[in-house]
Amino acid sequence: MIHEIVILGGGFGGVRVAKDLLKNGQNTHITLIDKNKFHSFHPNFYEVATVYLPEKLSHTEINFHELAKTSSVSFEEIFWNDLNISIIEDEVLNIDFKNKEINLKSGVKKIYDFLVLGVGSETNYFNIPLLKKKSMPLKNLRDALLVRNAIDELFANSPKNKLLKIVIGGGGFTGCEFAGELVGYLKTLSKIHGRPEHYAECVIVDRAPVLLQTASWWIQKKAQKRLESLGIKIILNTGIEKITDFDILVWTGGVVTNGVVPRAVADEYLCVIPYEDVFGVGDAVCCINEKTEKPLPMTASVAIREAKFVAKNILRSVEKNKLIKYKPNFPGFIIPLGGKYALFEKENFHFSGILPWIMKYLISLGYWTSILGFKKGFTIWKRGVKMFLKND
Numbered sequence: 001m002i003h004e005i006v007i008l009g010g011g012f013g014g015v016r017v018a019k020d021l022l023k024n025g026q027n028t029h030i031t032l033i034d035k036n037k038f039h040s041f042h043p044n045f046y047e048v049a050t051v052y053l054p055e056k057l058s059h060t061e062i063n064f065h066e067l068a069k070t071s072s073v074s075f076e077e078i079f080w081n082d083l084n085i086s087i088i089e090d091e092v093l094n095i096d097f098k099n100k101e102i103n104l105k106s107g108v109k110k111i112y113d114f115l116v117l118g119v120g121s122e123t124n125y126f127n128i129p130l131l132k133k134k135s136m137p138l139k140n141l142r143d144a145l146l147v148r149n150a151i152d153e154l155f156a157n158s159p160k161n162k163l164l165k166i167v168i169g170g171g172g173f174t175g176c177e178f179a180g181e182l183v184g185y186l187k188t189l190s191k192i193h194g195r196p197e198h199y200a201e202c203v204i205v206d207r208a209p210v211l212l213q214t215a216s217w218w219i220q221k222k223a224q225k226r227l228e229s230l231g232i233k234i235i236l237n238t239g240i241e242k243i244t245d246f247d248i249l250v251w252t253g254g255v256v257t258n259g260v261v262p263r264a265v266a267d268e269y270l271c272v273i274p275y276e277d278v279f280g281v282g283d284a285v286c287c288i289n290e291k292t293e294k295p296l297p298m299t300a301s302v303a304i305r306e307a308k309f310v311a312k313n314i315l316r317s318v319e320k321n322k323l324i325k326y327k328p329n330f331p332g333f334i335i336p337l338g339g340k341y342a343l344f345e346k347e348n349f350h351f352s353g354i355l356p357w358i359m360k361y362l363i364s365l366g367y368w369t370s371i372l373g374f375k376k377g378f379t380i381w382k383r384g385v386k387m388f389l390k391n392d
Helices: 012-024 042-048 061-068 141-157 173-192 217-229 300-318 354-372 374-388
Strands: 003-008 028-034 038-040 072-074 085-089 092-096 101-104 109-111 114-117 121-123 164-169 200-205 233-235 248-251 255-257 278-280 333-336 342-346 349-353
Touching: 003 012, 012 028, 012 114, 012 300, 012 354, 042 141, 042 173, 042 354, 042 374, 061 141, 061 374, 114 300, 141 164, 141 173, 141 248, 164 173, 173 200, 173 217, 173 333, 217 233, 217 342, 217 349, 278 300, 333 354, 342 354, 349 354, 354 374
Parallel strands: 003 028, 003 114, 028 085, 114 278, 164 200, 164 248, 200 233
Antiparallel strands: 038 072, 092 101, 101 109, 121 255, 333 342, 342 349
16 A cells, blocks of 8 residues: 655755655655745755855846755755655645645645645734835845845945845844845945945844853854844844834844744654654744753754654654654854854853854755755855855
């Protein structure tokens, strides 16, 4: 009997589940459903949004294509040598969990034996009037490219004596990473367009009393000190109630679960309650850290770790074996903050400087090679390093 496993979403969790199942599974067929034809590498988005392309080439298609290829790869390339998988480019309308049926926007109905929810998350605008219309998100690859172009065009089309203000709404991981790298981009553009550097201002605004609210006190303190040393203005305890004085507003203030299904609660086996044949990974599912009793952060490392467990438990279900229990814990993180500088934290161990920055690049190399093999993975990684190091 062939068991049909459907994976919704080709993000970090979805791709990892598929890869592990294809490597170890027998008597299974996988269908991966995503609204795009490609897999995106989210940790590079802040780099894509701040990379400088030479003026004479900045509007040529080949350079933007190369830039996009630093942070994305087609599903066809990822699963090139895998036979037991089908890729469907479509969107999910709804899921009939009782009858194990997925209704797609194209009209296709897909039946599953096991379902993996890896649908990710969307930008949360918190019902702030005009925020979605007046701001630019930084949630996907297209967003990153648009942000980069908007900043480039702002410098090209503004009078040299005008103070340019770029506001970042949200002092979380995405906002702080973007702000730290943005400073170098602003300096480069100021030089190219013959503008004084201090005529371009970067401001972070956050309702919370601290930056990186979910991180440790050490990380919060080091991050604020680092960003302020780069000339970034930080305004805390202040929510964006209305849209006012700025040239560009980049909104990184939060995410909400993808509209297909509400964020699910997983049991100890990463099954979505109350179903035994539905599993969740990444942003689509809420897992509680046993030590802190708080939800695990919505990061790539968490999604990948969950995906490995889900793949094992699906195979155990297929083989009628007892499921293994997942023990959520904090995997640690690296947060780059401009130049060759980053912060590292894992439990009570943390340090800063160039070493975490190097580790970030090595981790990304490891990821690319894990899904593409060494040759293809190294090629994509090298392409990104070559472009991004110019800003560092």
